[in-house]
Amino acid sequence: MHVRSLSALDHAEVVELATLAAERGDDIANTNPFPSGCWRHTVFRDVFVARTADLQPVG
16 A cells, blocks of 8 residues: 655545545544645535535435
8 A cells, every 4th residue: 555645635636535524424624634725725625515515415
């Protein structure tokens, strides 16, 4: 298994990480591993919030 730095993740990998965290039901405040102000933090947050909204029951 090859371990990579979080700063080496590309856009698709950040999206996948956020999607999986949302599907696990993780808390956004404790889940986003990227420093505030970087593009990865913003992408993670936006994808996490959108996926969490998608998972909410309709009605």
